[in-house]
Amino acid sequence: MVGTRAGWTNWAGTAACRPAAIEVPTSEEEIVAAVRAAVAAGQRVKAVGSGHSFTDIACTDGRLLRLDGYDRVLAVDRERRLVTVQSGITIEKLSRALVDLGLALENLGDVGYQTVSGALATATHGTGERWRNLSSQVCGLRLVTAAGEVLECSPEHDPETFKAAQVSLGALGVISTLTLRCVPAFYLHSVQERRPVDELLERFDELCADHDHFEFFWWPHTPWAQAITSRRSPEPGPGKPRRGPGSYLTDVLLDNHAFGLVQQLARLNRGWIPSLAAFTARAMGRREIADHSHRVFLNQRLVRFAEMEYALPREHLVPALREVRSMIERTGLLISFPVEVRAVAADDIPLSPAYGRATGYIAVHVFHRFEHERYFREVEAIMTAHQGRPHWGKLHFQDAAGLRPRYPLWDRFLAVRDRLDPEGVFSNAYLDRVLGPPRAGGTTAVNRGSGRGSRADG
Ligand SMILES: Cc1cc2nc3c(=O)[nH]c(=O)nc-3n(C[C@H](O)[C@H](O)[C@H](O)COP(=O)(O)OP(=O)(O)OC[C@H]3O[C@@H](n4cnc5c(N)ncnc54)[C@H](O)[C@@H]3O)c2cc1C
Structure with missing residues (x-):
């Protein structure tokens, strides 16, 4: 055990809790011992990863198990x-x-x-x-x-x-x-360039079909987006390596510090946001890289933000994004972070937001110093009207009653949970909200309550 009543906060600063104890198991036996000890003490227990979820999904007032020493x-x-x-x-x-x-x-x-x-x-x-x-x-x-x-x-x-x-x-x-x-192992050849968002929306299906990986970041208040198209290949292909000379300039100074400066300027005067967005969009140059797949996929993110992301049936993605644009114009909300748009294949996992349908994802972000709730609620209303399912690790305002009809295998998941954890040993406030309380109510063996929760909890 490394401590008692030490505080824990997630990466974004959107969720915090004060666990009864924090433990750092380094073997499966120690994980088993920690769970057994928690149950014997009538406490809840939660494993935590890197705290990169924006919700309070990893919070607990019971025992928190940090797994950073269990990583081989x-x-x-x-x-x-x-x-x-x-x-x-x-x-x-x-x-x-x-x-x-x-x-x-x-x-x-x-x-x-x-x-x-x-x-x-x-x-x-x-x-x-x-x-x-x-x-x-x-x-x-x-x-x-x-x-x-x-x-x-x-x-x-x-x-x-x-x-x-x-x-x-x-x-x-x-x-x-x-x-x-x-x-x-494979290489990715990736091209990032500024393109009109209207063109990307009109050609979304074609761009998805023509590239192994396609996504774009649209800058609200501008007609511009940064499009990223990537192709897989067994050989490096043309383009600079990601970790080569100059990568500090682009990946750290431009993508993070200059972007952070834009957010600080937006903080000084919100009215500057549309001009800052136009300036940033114009400043985006063309970039071509080719490197090992993980070096291209994985970016550094030094500017903190709050995020909400919704999975939609693929055919709803373009109309939903157009509605988000209209909503921003109609409400006069000033948004200093881009909107990210991606596509993934359908799967067969009961609680996957991509269960049973080809999926388009729309993610909205807000600088961590700014209030996010009004924007996220407006976007959520649009996503709900388009049969959206929220990303479990990103902020949203849904509860079990609203989520159950969106997942055909919802009850089968709950049956497994009821069988394995009827008392809610692994539950917390977030899970009580999104899944409903555990079958046995968690009142006999396990104390209730689980952290202060996320600021965006609805
Ligand atoms: C900068 C940034 C970029 C991101 N990019 C993406 C992206 O590209 N795509 C995307 O889909 N998401 C993205 N996310 C969201 C992120 O991937 C998820 O929220 C993810 O769950 C975070 O992993 P973590 O290790 O930090 O888990 P945590 O947030 O610490 O925990 C998440 C959940 O996992 C549970 N958990 C952790 N370990 C275990 C275990 N051993 N056994 C059982 N349960 C466990 C926790 O209890 C909790 O319920 C991003 C988040 C950030 C902050």
């Missing part, structure tokens, strides 16, 4: 391209280890700070209409349950638990180890 690669099966890892390993550390083995993760989001288990718990995704989210790359895991037992599951062994655990929100237990399906 345990086994590699090169022939079947499988890797087994301890759950606290970060995406970046795993990606670096894999490239040395001639392997890579199939697709990644835009940063690598998250732990693999945290990323899976919230259905973290990248972009590319042929690629599914990270949870879809798991093919086996070990779960420490509320009974203090270790349960092993895979598509062949206890598939019902496995499907639920692929996107678990941390509600089923502490994931101890994970086996992930990899692909041969």
Whole structure:
């Protein structure tokens, strides 16, 4: 145990809690012991990854298990391209280890700070209409349950638990180890350039189909977006390497410090935001890079922000984004951060926002010093009208009653949770809100209450 009543805050500063104790297990036995001790003491318990969720999903007033000392690669099966890892390993550390083995993760989001288990718990995704989210790359895991037992599951062994655990929100237990399906290491050739947002919207389907990965960042108050198109290849191809000379200038100074300065100027005078957006959009140059896949996928993010992201049926994406544009014009809201637009393939995981449908994602961001609730609520109303499902790790105002009809396999997930954790040992305020309280109400063995929660909680 490293401490009692020490505070914990997430990366964005949008969620904080004061756990009864913080522990840093370094083995599966220590995770089991921590869970058993928490249950014996009538406390709730929560594993935390890198705290990169914007919601209070990782908060607890019980025992917080930090997994940063539990982050090794345990086994590699090169022939079947499988890797087994301890759950606290970060995406970046795993990606670096894999490239040395001639392997890579199939697709990644835009940063690598998250732990693999945290990323899976919230259905973290990248972009590319042929690629599914990270949870879809798991093919086996070990779960420490509320009974203090270790349960092993895979598509062949206890598939019902496995499907639920692929996107678990941390509600089923502490994931101890994970086996992930990899692909041969590959390079990405990526082009970033300013393009009219109207053109990107009109040609969205074509651009998704023509590139392995396509996304864009639209600057509110301007007609411009930064489009990023990438192609996969076994060879490096044309373009500068990401970690080559000049990368500090573009990745750190321009993408982060100059962007941070723009946010500080916006803070001085909100009225400047449209001109700052126009200036930033104009300043975006063309950039071409080619490097190992993870080096291109993963960016540095030094400017803090709050974020909400919604998964929509793909065919709703373009109309929904147009409505967001109209809403910003109509309300006069001043938005200093770009809106990110991505596409991912459908999957078959009960609580994945991409369950059963080709998906378009729209993400809205607000500098962390600015209030986000009004903007996010306006956007959420549009997303709800388009059958949107919120990203579990990003801010939203939904509850179980509103979410249940959006997920065809909702009740099957809850049945697994009721079986594995009827008392809500792994629950917290966020899970009580989005999943509903546990079946047994959590009042007998486990104390209620779980942290102060996120400022955006509705
Ligand atoms: C700068 C930034 C960029 C981002 N980019 C993307 C992106 O490109 N795509 C995207 O989809 N999302 C993105 N996200 C969101 C992020 O990927 C998710 O919120 C992710 O869950 C964070 O992982 P984490 O390790 O920080 O987990 P945490 O936020 O610490 O925890 C998330 C959940 O995982 C649970 N958990 C963690 N470890 C375990 C375990 N071992 N067993 C059981 N449960 C566990 C926690 O209890 C909690 O419920 C981004 C977030 C930030 C801040």
